[in-house]
Amino acid sequence: MEEPRAKILALETFCVEQVPPTVYYVPNFISKSEETYLLHQVYAAPKPKWTQLSGRKLQNWGGLPHAKGMVPEKLPAWLQGYAEKISSLGAFGGKLANHVLVNEYLPGQGIMPHEDGPLYFPTVTTISLGSHTLLDFYHPVSRGQHADSEQVPTPQTEEQRHFLSLLLEPRSLLVLREDMYVRYLHGIRPATSDAITEKVANVVACSAALGDELRRGTRVSLTIRHVPKEISFAGTRACFLIFRQI
Ligand SMILES: O=C(O)CCC(=O)C(=O)O
Ligand SMILES: [Fe+2]
Secondary structure, eight states: OOOOHHHHHHHHHHHHHHHSEEEEEHHHHHHOHHHHHHHHHHSSGGGEEEOOSSSEEEESSSOOOOTTTTTOOOOHHHHHHHHHHHHHHTTTTTTOEEEEEEEEEEETOOOEEEOOOOSSTEEEEEEEESOEEEOOOOOOOOSSSOTTTSSSSSOSSHHEEEEEEEOTTOOOOEEHHHHHHHSSSEEOOOOOOEETTTTTGGGGGGGOTTTEEEEEEEEEEEEEEOOBOOOOHHHHHHHHHHHHHH
C-alpha cells in the first residue's frame, strides 16, 4: 500500500545515506521521561512474562508469531501508544503495528547474526532504552556479494562478512526496510564496549564521534513490528482439531 506522501517525508529526513536501502535513524525519538516511563513498565511486567535465553532475556507482546499466522493479543496501553506513533509515520505501509518484542541485554550480551524472516516482512522498527548498542550487518554466507566473484573469493569469517554497523543511541528509533531487512543478517556482538569506526554508517546523526569508545550499560530494546498474518483463536482450534483427526 502507498504511504501518504507527507508521512514518508517525515521519515525521509532521517534516511541514512550510503547504506543499502533502507535505514531510517531518528535520534531522540522519545524524551528522557518517556524512556524512564517505558523502562519502568518493562520491569513492572510479571516475572513469568520474561523468557531467559543464553545471551539476553525477552518479553513477547501481541501474540506468538507463527508461520500459520498469529493469534493477536491486545497490546498493553504503554506499548499501544508507541505502536500507533510509529505506524503513523508510515513505517508499516499504512498498517498498524501489532507485535512488540522486548529484549534486555546486559553489558557483554548480544544476539547472533540472524534474519528476522518472513513473519514480519517488510519492516522492523526498534526503540532503544537505557544504553546504546552497535547493530552489525553481515553479508549472508552462501551468496557472494561481488559480481566478479572469480577474482574476489567470497568472505567467510564473520569479521569478513561484517560490512557496516549502526549506532543505536538510547531513545532513538531505527526503521529497517527492504534490502537491509531481507538481504543481510543483523546481530549484536557480546561486547562490553564499542569502538566508533568508519564502519558506523550513521555516525553523523549521532552525538558520538569517530574514534570514541563507548561503554555499554544495560540496554532494553522495543522491537515494534506488524505481523500481517493474523488468525482467530477459533481458526487455530479448527486447525488443531483437523490435525488431530489425521
Ligand atoms: O535488540 C535489538 O535491537 C535487535 C533485536 C533483534 O534483532 C530481534 O529481536 O530480532
Ligand atoms: Fe532481528
